[in-house]
Amino acid sequence: MRSIEKERKGEAAVEITIREWKGLFTHIAERIEETKEELSELDRAVGDGDHGVTMSLGWQAIAGVIGTYEGTDCGALCQQMAMTFLNAVGSSVGPLYATAFLRGGAVLQGKEVLTEDDIAQFWLTAVRGIQERGKAQLGDKTMMDAWLPAMDALEQARAAGKGLSDCLEAAVRAGEEGMRSTAALVSQLGRSSRLGERSAGHIDPGAASACHILAAFAEQWKRAVTEGAGA
Numbered sequence: 001m002r003s004i005e006k007e008r009k010g011e012a013a014v015e016i017t018i019r020e021w022k023g024l025f026t027h028i029a030e031r032i033e034e035t036k037e038e039l040s041e042l043d044r045a046v047g048d049g050d051h052g053v054t055m056s057l058g059w060q061a062i063a064g065v066i067g068t069y070e071g072t073d074c075g076a077l078c079q080q081m082a083m084t085f086l087n088a089v090g091s092s093v094g095p096l097y098a099t100a101f102l103r104g105g106a107v108l109q110g111k112e113v114l115t116e117d118d119i120a121q122f123w124l125t126a127v128r129g130i131q132e133r134g135k136a137q138l139g140d141k142t143m144m145d146a147w148l149p150a151m152d153a154l155e156q157a158r159a160a161g162k163g164l165s166d167c168l169e170a171a172v173r174a175g176e177e178g179m180r181s182t183a184a185l186v187s188q189l190g191r192s193s194r195l196g197e198r199s200a201g202h203i204d205p206g207a208a209s210a211c212h213i214l215a216a217f218a219e220q221w222k223r224a225v226t227e228g229a230g231a
Contacts, residue, residue: 078105103129143206150175
């Protein structure tokens with residue numbers, strides 16, 4: 001990781017290579033593993049109770065790919081992550097996150113060095129991919145109730161000239177607020193929609209896992225920036 005001359009709000013922007021890019025997603029895999037029981041417990045209230053296990057399978061598979069990938073193309077790694085997640089996860093969440101990694105990875109195709117703008121565009125494009133594939137809207141009580149507010153906050157912070165660390169922090173806050181809002185919603189899509197009004201009163205597990213993903217990414221990004229600055 002290295003600082004570059006371009007600045008936002010007086011802070012040097014940052015570039016990363018495949019090493020740091022791998023580290024960001026490895027940390028997500030670790031966070032999902034730590035929270036899989038919590039996620040499954042949330043899912044027991046509205047679904048099959050396996051969301052944590054499902055996400056763990058997908059992210060552990062991604063961790064395996066990261067550990068064996070020897071290339072330097074960050075976008076190509078994302079494509080491998082997409083296929084691996086899809087093969088590991090049989091539920092509906094598999095195609096959604098596979099689409100996210102494919103779409104986001106396309107933005108990074110052929111890039112060995114990523115800028116803060118690259119990473120912001122990765123997330124914005126990835127989440128658009130999830131929405132286009134799953135068709136969920138804000139208020140449907142799905143992961144999009146976390147992802148959409150998070151991406152709105154990220155985009156607004158970036159447009160205001162803030163560095164990526166601040167943008168990710170804003171995204172995490174908005175995503176967590178969106179996640180909490182799902183407790184008051186009635187599910188409109190998926191297995192939980194069969195519960196009707198009984199789905200109200202429970203946080204959506206997909207929104208919760210989305211928050212863990214983004215929070216872990218933001219946490220590791222901040223750590224990497226701090227370590228890079230001290231190098």
